[in-house]
Amino acid sequence: MSSFIVRGAAPLGGEPTDLLLADGRIVEIGPGLSAAGAHVVDAAGLIALPGLVDLHTHLREPGREDAETVESGTRAAALGGFTAVHAMANTSPVADTAGVVEQVWRMGQEYGHADVRPVGAVTVGLAGEWLAELGAMADCPAAVRVFSDDGKCVSDAVLMRRALEYVKAFDGVIAQHAQEPRLTEGAQMNEGEMSALLGLGGWPAVAEEAIIARDCLLAAHVGSRLHVCHVSTAGSVDLIRWAKAKGWDVTAEVTPHHLVLTDDLVRSYDPIYKVNPPLRTHSDVEALRAGLADGTIDAVATDHAPHADEDKDCEWAAAAMGMLGLQTALAVVQQVMVDTGLLDWAGVADRMSIRPARIGRVDGHGRSIAVDQPANLTLYDPSAPWVVDGDQLASRSRNTPYRGRELPGAVYATFLRGRPTVLDGKIA
Amino acid sequence: MKRHLLSAADLTRDDAVAILDTAAELARLADRPIKKLPTLRGRTVVNLFYEDSTRTRTSFELAAKRLSADVINFAAKGSSVSKGESLKDTALTLEAMGADAVVVRHFASGAPHRLATAGWIRGSVINAGDGTHEHPTQALLDAYTMRDRLGGIEGRRVSIVGDILHSRVARSNVLLLHTLGAEVTLVAPPTLLPVGVGSWPCAVSYDLDAELPKSDVVMMLRVQRERMNAAFFPSAREYSRRYGLHSERMATLPEHAIVMHPGPMNRGMEITAPVADSVRSTIVEQVSNGLSVRMAVLYLLLSGSEPAIGRDDETEGA
Ligand SMILES: [Zn+2]
Numbered sequence: 191m192s193s194f195i196v197r198g199a200a201p202l203g204g205e206p207t208d209l210l211l212a213d214g215r216i217v218e219i220g221p222g223l224s225a226a227g228a229h230v231v232d233a234a235g236l237i238a239l240p241g242l243v244d245l246h247t248h249l250r251e252p253g254r255e256d257a258e259t260v261e262s263g264t265r266a267a268a269l270g271g272f273t274a275v276h277a278m279a280n281t282s283p284v285a286d287t288a289g290v291v292e293q294v295w296r297m298g299q300e301y302g303h304a305d306v307r308p309v310g311a312v313t314v315g316l317a318g319e320w321l322a323e324l325g326a327m328a329d330c331p332a333a334v335r336v337f338s339d340d341g342k343c344v345s346d347a348v349l350m351r352r353a354l355e356y357v358k359a360f361d362g363v364i365a366q367h368a369q370e371p372r373l374t375e376g377a378q379m380n381e382g383e384m385s386a387l388l389g390l391g392g393w394p395a396v397a398e399e400a401i402i403a404r405d406c407l408l409a410a411h412v413g414s415r416l417h418v419c420h421v422s423t424a425g426s427v428d429l430i431r432w433a434k435a436k437g438w439d440v441t442a443e444v445t446p447h448h449l450v451l452t453d454d455l456v457r458s459y460d461p462i463y464k465v466n467p468p469l470r471t472h473s474d475v476e477a478l479r480a481g482l483a484d485g486t487i488d489a490v491a492t493d494h495a496p497h498a499d500e501d502k503d504c505e506w507a508a509a510a511m512g513m514l515g516l517q518t519a520l521a522v523v524q525q526v527m528v529d530t531g532l533l534d535w536a537g538v539a540d541r542m543s544i545r546p547a548r549i550g551r552v553d554g555h556g557r558s559i560a561v562d563q564p565a566n567l568t569l570y571d572p573s574a575p576w577v578v579d580g581d582q583l584a585s586r587s588r589n590t591p592y593r594g595r596e597l598p599g600a601v602y603a604t605f606l607r608g609r610p611t612v613l614d615g616k617i618a
Numbered sequence: 619m620k621r622h623l624l625s626a627a628d629l630t631r632d633d634a635v636a637i638l639d640t641a642a643e644l645a646r647l648a649d650r651p652i653k654k655l656p657t658l659r660g661r662t663v664v665n666l667f668y669e670d671s672t673r674t675r676t677s678f679e680l681a682a683k684r685l686s687a688d689v690i691n692f693a694a695k696g697s698s699v700s701k702g703e704s705l706k707d708t709a710l711t712l713e714a715m716g717a718d719a720v721v722v723r724h725f726a727s728g729a730p731h732r733l734a735t736a737g738w739i740r741g742s743v744i745n746a747g748d749g750t751h752e753h754p755t756q757a758l759l760d761a762y763t764m765r766d767r768l769g770g771i772e773g774r775r776v777s778i779v780g781d782i783l784h785s786r787v788a789r790s791n792v793l794l795l796h797t798l799g800a801e802v803t804l805v806a807p808p809t810l811l812p813v814g815v816g817s818w819p820c821a822v823s824y825d826l827d828a829e830l831p832k833s834d835v836v837m838m839l840r841v842q843r844e845r846m847n848a849a850f851f852p853s854a855r856e857y858s859r860r861y862g863l864h865s866e867r868m869a870t871l872p873e874h875a876i877v878m879h880p881g882p883m884n885r886g887m888e889i890t891a892p893v894a895d896s897v898r899s900t901i902v903e904q905v906s907n908g909l910s911v912r913m914a915v916l917y918l919l920l921s922g923s924e925p926a927i928g929r930d931d932e933t934e935g936a
Contacts, residue, residue, distance in 0.1 A: 381813050386813060389749055458735070461732075504706055
């Protein structure tokens with residue numbers, strides 16, 4: 191197997207050094223490394239991070255291969271600096287059996303530009319009526335540890351309680367899409383001044399917060415792990431802070447778009463901004479940034495949600511919810527967290543690799559950059575501004591909210607087990 | 619110059635006054651033996667209605683015909699919210715037909731906005747009511763009616779009563795009447811007021827009886843009995859008792875005050891028959907004024923010679 195010398199990279203933004211990668215691991219770290227036959231990657235000015243891990247990716251395969259596939263989605267992931275992604279279960283068929291999760295896992299093994307960890311559905315068909323065979327999904331080769339009905343909320347309190355209890359047997363976690371269904375009937379955007387002005391059905395913050403509060407209490411009661419997907423409101427951050435202060439095993443994620451975009455953008459009625467949970471207000475954005483900075487929110491997760499053109503190029507009410515995220519995530523985090531002084535690069539590594547890998551129980555990812563660790567690495571150039579061209583992204587879909595916007599930095603290379611999946615900003 | 623009329627907020631004070639003045643001139647046409655002007659000859663106006671509204675459609679149709687435009691009625695039925703391709707596809711068809719103006723009524727808020735800004739068509743878009751968002755020509759005809767009956771709008775007190783939450787008429791009226799200098803109060807139970815209403819340029823009250831003696835205009839909105847099932851209010855009887863306009867309540871209005879209703883009415887629910895049929899009621903005039911106002915809007919948007927609707931951006935928000 192070929193080896194690589196990464197020359198002059200700054201691990202976590204610290205002092206530049208060289209890294210020797212061989213046999214899938216980091217074998218040496220130090221200045222002026224050399225090794226016979228090794229490929230040299232000039233990484234001067236680049237920051238080395240442990241390969242990013244996404245807890246929340248929609249790969250759309252099986253079922254909507256026109257919008258995304260395991261191949262195209264992981265291509266976008268690699269270009270975004272990710273070495274592992276969790277593939278959400280709301281595919282068609284739903285990933286609610288060992289067969290489907292194993293199929294997704296095998297596609298990841300075969301075509302993936304990043305490791306694919308399937309997420310299993312909590313309930314059969316995401317219908318919220320019967321528990322899916324969580325144990326079978328955990329025991330199959332895909333070794334599922336994260337279970338979620340994402341796109342839908344497990345709103346029945348008894349089902350949620352049972353799911354939380356049940357997955358303790360195999361160290362699983364329930365990742366909840368917190369959305370009280372009755373409070374969000376007909377909801378189209380954040381409920382507030384803007385929804386009143388635009389005449390769009392309001393999605394109140396309390397619909398998210400009420401479920402988070404309930405689930406924290408349930409998780410504490412049964413002594414299980416809860417992960418809260420894509421928190422979007424200031425009140426949610428407060429609730430998670432409270433749960434953590436109690437010592438409960440509750441973790442949470444925030445998307446890059448909820449850290450930067452607000453419901454003001456909906457004024458355009460452009461469905462590119464239609465997302466679930468909805469874009470919130472400026473003060474919510476501030477609270478989310480603060481929560482991510484102080485560790486209340488454990489992880490940045492993309493909620494990468496590709497949609498075919500016909501599902502977005504229509505009127506607001508008819509449009510599908512979601513936006514792309516994998517290729518822009520790190521640059522957005524740099525812009526709103528690093529360049530603003532809220533988080534350093536070690537913090538970025540923690541929130542985008544180390545903690546997500548721990549939450550998802552992903553072996554071999556999210557480790558420190560140290561000798562004998564798996565060589566899953568991202569080399570990032572923080573001073574490489576680029577203007578997002580929606581047509582040039584690797585996803586099969588083009589629904590990026592950042593089209594035409596300038597982002598401050600770019601992924602230069604991604605290494606998966608010592609081999610580049612991306613080099614010089616291109617698929618290797 | 620703005621090409622579209624999507625929201626009452628698109629209109630400056632001068633724009634609105636120009637429309638009302640033009641409508642007043644055009645209203646005189648009704649007294650002539652030949653009720654037709656050649657102004658929009660050769661222009662094509664499409665009525666694109668995703669929601670049935672014979673009254674509004676007919677009003678726009680007649681308005682366009684009185685200005686000699688060619689009119690196509692395009693009833694786009696059965697497009698479900700989950701499959702929205704049809705709006706774009708229909709727009710492309712209309713573009714191919716060379717539509718100069720598209721009058722659109724849609725069940726989805728923002729659909730006319732999308733039609734105007736998505737790059738699907740080049741013609742002018744006129745919002746004839748979108749979801750629970752706006753209905754700007756209704757607000758214009760209401761303003762026309764108030765000006766006609768009361769001699770002016772500046773400083774007048776207008777109470778809009780009922781289901782504000784779901785009412786595009788209320789939204790457009792608040793914006794336009796504020797622009798024209800009226801003082802608007804929204805009167806409804808708290809469940810039928812939008813959450814962000816506090817930032818609107820109007821007052822809010824839960825108490826109809828307290829507002830009536832101060833009102834020059836009371837505008838009653840239709841309240842659907844179905845809202846009861848969604849717990850917006852406990853019963854039809856309780857609603858009528860607290861927010862319905864009956865003769866006794868009407869008697870507490872100042873002598874010159876008028877009673878308006880955008881129709882269709884729920885007699886016995888928000889308004890009683892004697893009130894609806896009283897001399898104070900302007901409900902029938904509102905319909906005929908709608909024709910003049912829509913003629914004025916089409917004329918000013920399409921004739922091109924008079925840039926009366928929507929000046930350049932520097933006059934906006936004045
Ligand atoms: Zn979700």
